[in-house]
Amino acid sequence: MEMQKTTIRLPKKLLVTTKKQALEEGLSLQELIAQSIRLRLDHKDLMIKANEPNQGRQHATDLMKLAKKLTEANTTGPSDLASNIDPYLYGNK
Amino acid sequence: MATSKKKAIRNVFFNTSFYVGLNNPSDSLHTRATKILRKLGTFDHNSFTSNFVFLEAITVISQKIGRNIAIDFYEKAIQSVREIKIDLELEERTWSIFKSIQNKDVSYVDCSILAVIEEFRIDTLVTFDKHFDKFQKDFSFQLLGLE
Numbered sequence: 338m339e340m341q342k343t344t345i346r347l348p349k350k351l352l353v354t355t356k357k358q359a360l361e362e363g364l365s366l367q368e369l370i371a372q373s374i375r376l377r378l379d380h381k382d383l384m385i386k387a388n389e390p391n392q393g394r395q396h397a398t399d400l401m402k403l404a405k406k407l408t409e410a411n412t413t414g415p416s417d418l419a420s421n422i423d424p425y426l427y428g429n430k
Numbered sequence: 431m432a433t434s435k436k437k438a439i440r441n442v443f444f445n446t447s448f449y450v451g452l453n454n455p456s457d458s459l460h461t462r463a464t465k466i467l468r469k470l471g472t473f474d475h476n477s478f479t480s481n482f483v484f485l486e487a488i489t490v491i492s493q494k495i496g497r498n499i500a501i502d503f504y505e506k507a508i509q510s511v512r513e514i515k516i517d518l519e520l521e522e523r524t525w526s527i528f529k530s531i532q533n534k535d536v537s538y539v540d541c542s543i544l545a546v547i548e549e550f551r552i553d554t555l556v557t558f559d560k561h562f563d564k565f566q567k568d569f570s571f572q573l574l575g576l577e
Contacts, residue, residue, distance in 0.1 A: 377519075392476055392477060392510060392512070393442060393470060393474065393475035393476050393477040394470070394471055394472075394473070394474060394475070395510040396470075396477040396507070396510035396511050397467045397468075397470040397471035397477070398471055398510075399506050399507070399509065399510045400452060400467050400506070400507065401464065401467050401468070401471065402506075403452070403453070403502070403503065403506050403507075404452050404453075404455070404460070404463070404464050404467070407453060407454075407455050407499065408455045411455075412453075412454065412455055412456075412495060412496070412499060413454070413455070413456045413495075414453075414454035414456055414457065414494050414495035414496075415454075415456075415457070415494055416456050416457055416458050417457075417458065418450055418451070418454055418457050418490070418494055418495075419447045419448070419450045419451030419454065419457045419458075419459040419460075419463075419558050420447065420458070420459060420558055422446050422447050422450060422486065422490060422559075423535070423537055425490055425493075425494060426486060426489060426490050
């Protein structure tokens with residue numbers, strides 16, 4: 338793999354803890370940072386490319402069942418709640 | 431006549447107002463929430479939300495509808511939605527978005543949603559919050575719930 342040199346700036350505190358972690362794991366600072374970036378990108382990629390194409394449909398189905406159950410149980414709350422989340426949460430209502 | 435071109439719905443993010451409307455059958459937006467779900471149940475897509483959205487939704491559902499309803503909602507929802515954790519990197523972007531917006535009604539949590547939309551290439555935001563309308567162009571997403 339072709340490597341390219343780059344410069345990154347880290348807050349002093351983060352640099353100290355990163356160096357400490359690299360030492361504990363027996364890695365160089367460069368290796369630890371590269372590994373962390375790779376992990377983050379892989380994680381993001383996995384999140385975006387879902388392995389289960391029906392995951393969203395399943396969520397819709399699960400929530401529909403929940404809504405049906407709540408209707409049958411005659412659950413009530415303020416009729417303007419969803420359109421006024423911030424006032425209800427943070428104190429104006 | 432100008433018409434807005436609808437994008438394909440692939441990566442969908444649910445925000446607090448949607449979850450709250452859905453959990454409250456007496457809410458004026460409850461029927462709209464169930465219609466959205468019926469539509470989303472007909473095709474393949476990915477569903478996302480965030481820990482910040484859950485934080486708001488669970489709190490408001492618990493306080494205004496019922497604690498057991500909030501618990502039931504979280505336990506059901508978490509099984510089939512991808513929960514994005516707002517970590518240090520996303521929080522830094524959230525803060526930068528927050529500082530760039532002058533409207534006092536756009537909350538920190540709203541800004542975190544915009545950061546996630548940008549980072550995870552979310553194409554559709556399900557919400558009843560009107561103030562997201564003006565961010566559609568800059569953050570390249572479409573709204574479901576305000577039509």
